[in-house]
Amino acid sequence: MFIYLGRLLRTIMTITEKINSKEKLEKAAFILKTVAHPTRLAIIELLGTNDRLSVNELSRLLDCEQSLLSHHLINMKLKGILQAEQEGQSRYYSLKERDVLKLIACIENCECSM
Amino acid sequence: MFIYLGRLLRTIMTITEKINSKEKLEKAAFILKTVAHPTRLAIIELLGTNDRLSVNELSRLLDCEQSLLSHHLINMKLKGILQAEQEGQSRYYSLKERDVLKLIACIENCECSM
DNA sequence: TGATTATATGAAAATATGTTCATATATTTG
DNA sequence: CAAATATATGAACATATTTTCATATAATCA
Numbered sequence: 661m662f663i664y665l666g667r668l669l670r671t672i673m674t675i676t677e678k679i680n681s682k683e684k685l686e687k688a689a690f691i692l693k694t695v696a697h698p699t700r701l702a703i704i705e706l707l708g709t710n711d712r713l714s715v716n717e718l719s720r721l722l723d724c725e726q727s728l729l730s731h732h733l734i735n736m737k738l739k740g741i742l743q744a745e746q747e748g749q750s751r752y753y754s755l756k757e758r759d760v761l762k763l764i765a766c767i768e769n770c771e772c773s774m
Numbered sequence: 775m776f777i778y779l780g781r782l783l784r785t786i787m788t789i790t791e792k793i794n795s796k797e798k799l800e801k802a803a804f805i806l807k808t809v810a811h812p813t814r815l816a817i818i819e820l821l822g823t824n825d826r827l828s829v830n831e832l833s834r835l836l837d838c839e840q841s842l843l844s845h846h847l848i849n850m851k852l853k854g855i856l857q858a859e860q861e862g863q864s865r866y867y868s869l870k871e872r873d874v875l876k877l878i879a880c881i882e883n884c885e886c887s888m
Numbered sequence: 889t890g891a892t893t894a895t896a897t898g899a900a901a902a903t904a905t906g907t908t909c910a911t912a913t914a915t916t917t918g
Numbered sequence: 919c920a921a922a923t924a925t926a927t928g929a930a931c932a933t934a935t936t937t938t939c940a941t942a943t944a945a946t947c948a
Contacts, residue, residue: 688878842906
């Protein structure tokens with residue numbers, strides 16, 4: 661009787677672990693996906709050196725159309741990578757999570773042949 | 775005359791830089807995209823601890839259908855993240871680029887709120 | 889207040905990615 | 919060589935992401 665209970669518990673724990681690790685991986689993939697885009701990487705790089713930039717400034721620096729850029733920025737903000745502050749007519753974006761810079765450094769080291 | 779030439783050269787250099795950085799970012803995004811998937815992250819994690827695993831072993835460990843898994847594995851191999859070796863009927867995959875493990879470590883540190 | 893500038897938004901269109909399924913190939917074994 | 923096992927492949931389908939475009943909102947300034 662107790663043997664069965666133990667077995668059951670162990671099974672449940674294994675399943676729980678699987679779910680946890682699955683959730684962890686899904687979250688990780690989610691963050692990575694948000695970063696995995698040339699324009700968004702460029703945004704991160706620029707905000708790594710520039711502290712904060714307005715949509716307009718980014719648009720000119722990146723040579724990226726305003727609407728598209730806004731979509732990217734809002735998306736990144738939603739996912740907790742950026743933050744924004746209004747100042748006059750301009751909205752300034754900055755890195756909320758400077759750790760993402762490490763990701764870029766990581767990749768630059770990778771010598772994946774493609 | 776030479777002034778114009780100098781200006782032209784500078785312009786060309788700026789453009790070249792832009793292209794280079796664009797290429798660099800595209801490559802980085804490409805690698806990140808390959809990694810940014812729960813199953814593929816799980817593959818990387820497993821191969822981080824297991825040295826090498828056959829398609830079958832991975833399939834059971836990940837609870838992922840063989841064909842789908844093969845698609846992932848081949849894709850990752852194509853992009854230089856994995857390598858494969860045949861042994862008997864089995865094909866063993868392993869990390870070609872152990873640096874990608876660092877990416878995972880990076881993300882686990884990130885506290886992006888989502 | 890009307891014009892101007894900066895940014896956001898939402899729907900549609902274009903494109904890319906992920907998944908499934910049926911089947912092919914290749915290796916081993918009896 | 920036939921059967922069994924392991925893996926790959928490709929086309930069709932489903933889904934997600936990216937981009938564009940037209941328009942809305944919001945702040946400033948004359």
